[in-house]
Amino acid sequence: MTTKFLKKENLGKLIDTLIGEGSIFVAPRMGARQVVYAPVSKFEEIVFDYIIPINSFKEFLFPQTETVAAFSIHKEGVDLRGVEIEPKETVIFGSRPCDAASVASLRAVFNWDFKDEFYNRREDKAVVMTVACTKADDSCFCTTVNLTPDSQKGSDILLQETSGGDYAVEAITEKGKGFMDRFNNFFEPLPTAYSPLPTVDIKPIAGVDVQKVKEWLKDTKHYENPLWQELARKCIGCGACTFACPTCHCFDIVDEGSAFEGERIKNWDACQFEFFTLHTSGHNPRDTQYKRWRNRFMCKFNFYPNKFSSRGCVGCGRCIRVCPVRLDITEVMEEISSLR
Ligand code: SF4
Ligand code: SF4
DSSP states (O other): OOOEEEEEHHHHHHHHHHHHTTEEEEEEEEOOOEEEEEEEESSSGOOOSSOSSSSSSGGSOOOEEEEEEEEEEHHHEEEEEOOOOOOOOEEEEEEEEEHHHHHHHHHHHHHHHSSSHHHHHHHTEEEEEOOOSSHHHHHHHHGGGTTOOOOOOTOOOOEBTTTTSSSEEEEHHHHHHHHHHHHHTTTEEOOOOBOOOOOOOOOTTTTHHHHHHHHEEEEEEEETTHHHHHTTOOOOOOOOOHOSSSSSEEEEEEEEEOSSEEEEEEEEEEETTTTGHEEEEEEETTOSHHHHHHHHIIIIIIHHHHHHHOOOOOOOOHHHHHHHOOHHHHHHHHHHOOOO
16 A cells, blocks of 8 residues: 655644544543553653553453443343443554554454453444554564564554654554545655654563463463462462553453443453452362463463464563563463473
């Protein structure tokens, strides 16, 4: 598809136009202490000098909490009412390629045995505008999981920063092309001379072999290997890694209200929490923290790729950055890769 040019001044006009039309414009902006993906109302709120926001943008496709039904109980019976959602168009600007790649992982799980219309409708109305990475930090490891800092996967539009602060822009999907055609007054022809900034060079972690990790995990005799207790020894079960992770998707359904009326609510949950697998009987198949951490690692590198042919981990490094005890998932990958 043809590469176009987006001047920064036209990005500001694009935001004003979209917001004027009632769309939501999500972009990297300053949060309480760190850069976050959040809705912005004007160009000036956007942070352009960032590596990766501390949250993922999954909350705009899969909200932390949402009502999925309402109920009332009366003497004639139970009245159960579904909730129809009509999401607004949501443009996610400044996505990083790893985060964009996570969209396929979310779509896979939310369309596995049941089509989750809450997720699908939001994703259908989202336009992912990814900016290729020109910087990285020690926690980034996309190339170790076979992605790149300019990967197109999951993006509708891919932008490459130029030395002048503008962008070379390419539509990746039909949705992206439609968006650029709709705003073709802002997406201009590529000038004959422009200088794209080089994408960052991230070397794959030498000691990690993702395929070997997957094979080792698949071998059921390793499930009870005492190594797990050692690898996950530091984990305190706070769940920060799961909430920050762009591909983690577990949720719980609870009824809130009185005995006679209320709402059925879907909330983010985390496999790192003790009560996540607690049965009504009192039995808990994951009754210690190492078993919960083992599940998360298994999910990323065994269950997910085997079940969905998509990534459980996109190498964003958030779980490393947010972990209060610095349990580094890549160190576990290295440890398992080194086993004979
Ligand atoms: S497991 Fe960690 S590095 Fe992988 S996608 Fe999730 S947060 Fe990112
Ligand atoms: S963030 Fe760290 S301590 Fe918290 S649950 Fe995840 S691995 Fe465990």
